[in-house]
Amino acid sequence: MQGYNPSIKLNNGVTMPAVGLGVYRSSPEDTVGAVKAALAAGYRMIDTAAAYRNEAQVSQAVRENGIARSDxxxxxxxxxxxxSYDGAMHGFERSMKKLGFDYLDLYLLHQPAPAEFERTVxxxxxxxxxxxxxxxxAIGVSNFSPAHIERLMAETDVTPAVNQVELHPFFTQKPLIDFHKKHDILTQAxxxxxxxxxxWREDAKPEEDPLTHPAIAALAQKYSKSPAQIMLRWHLQLGISIIPKSVSPARIIENFxxxxxxxxxxxxxxxxxxDTGKRGGPDPEHSDRKAFPFVIED
Structure with missing residues (x-):
């Protein structure tokens, strides 16, 4: 079913593809090729961020590919x-200058920054x-807990359409998913x-990595699929949007x-x-300027 990609309707009526390409940790040099390979394979969603420092390369790939921006x-x-309000206005303009588009489909706050939540609001x-x-x-958030979202919703008018969070078979976040369903917020992994x-590790035993875990490997063998494909299918059947990252054209095609x-x-x-209940990434409770002191330059 090459090119097929189901759409998901967000809580404000906007539709988005269920599967996209993530470009976290993709160098500027690799990003253009990765995005072009993804678009050629049928992807129609690209996830980037100011902190990834590759927004301009995403734009370049989209423009050079020839597919209409609206698609x-x-x-x-x-x-x-x-x-902060003024800071966000400036940050948005900076991103749009790098992207070079007239509009953006989805804008997310990257972290909750609970120690400076008034700035988050x-x-x-x-x-x-x-x-x-x-x-x-559409607008949303990333790495927010239910408590963060409830606090945000109490002080703003628009319920986030999306919360993009760490989510995989070893960290399933079921309570968070249930909270999202209650408030019609899409979970994006x-x-x-x-x-x-x-x-950050190269010595994991097979059972310590979902990509090599025996249970997932057995399902991969049963369906003649890769372990990655098994996990991505698991997400989709749970109603979760996914943005797997790769710079390898073969892996990009495989993930789709x-x-x-x-x-x-x-x-x-x-x-x-x-599920182990243990996250592999940073703890959102400590995601603020003190924990992440780097600044996005103009």
Missing amino acids: IFIQTKLWVSDY GAYKAAEKLMAEGRIR WSPIGGVQRY DIFDFALTAEEIASIDAL
Whole structure:
């Protein structure tokens, strides 16, 4: 089913593809080729961020590919160094200058920054205004807990359309997913195949990495798929949007070839059971300018 990509309707009526390409940790040199390979394979959503420092290369790839801008869902994120109302306005303009587009499909606050939450609220209010002006089609957050979202919703007007969070078979975040469903917030998974489990270690045993875990390997053998494809399919069947990252054209194509099989309810439950409750990435409770002191330059 090459080129097929189901769409998901957000809580404000905007539709987005369920599967996109993530470009976290993709160098500027690699980003153009990765995005072009993804678009050629059928992807129609690209996830970047100011902090990734490759927004311009995403734009270059989209422009050189020849597909209409209206057919591609572009999302980027505001970094914590630009939190506050005025800071967010400036950060948005900086990102749009790098992207070179007239509008953005989805704009996310990259971290909750709980120690400076008044700045977080100010940044989100700026995003609300930009959406009201038609410059952004949907707004949301990233790495927020239920408590962070409840606090944000109490002080703003627009319920986030998306919360992009670490989510993979070793960190399933079921309470968070349940909270999202209650408030009609889409769960989007970064590191959906557990890459965050490998970024800082090279000595993991097979059972310590979801990509090599025996339970997932067995399902891969059954369906003649890769372990990555099994995990990505698991996400989709749970109603989760996914943005797997790769700069390899072969892997990019492989990660998109997940629409010709379906896991059974029992198999989904067996993957759910791999949850360790331990995140591999940073703790959002400590995601502020002190923890991440770098600044996005103009």
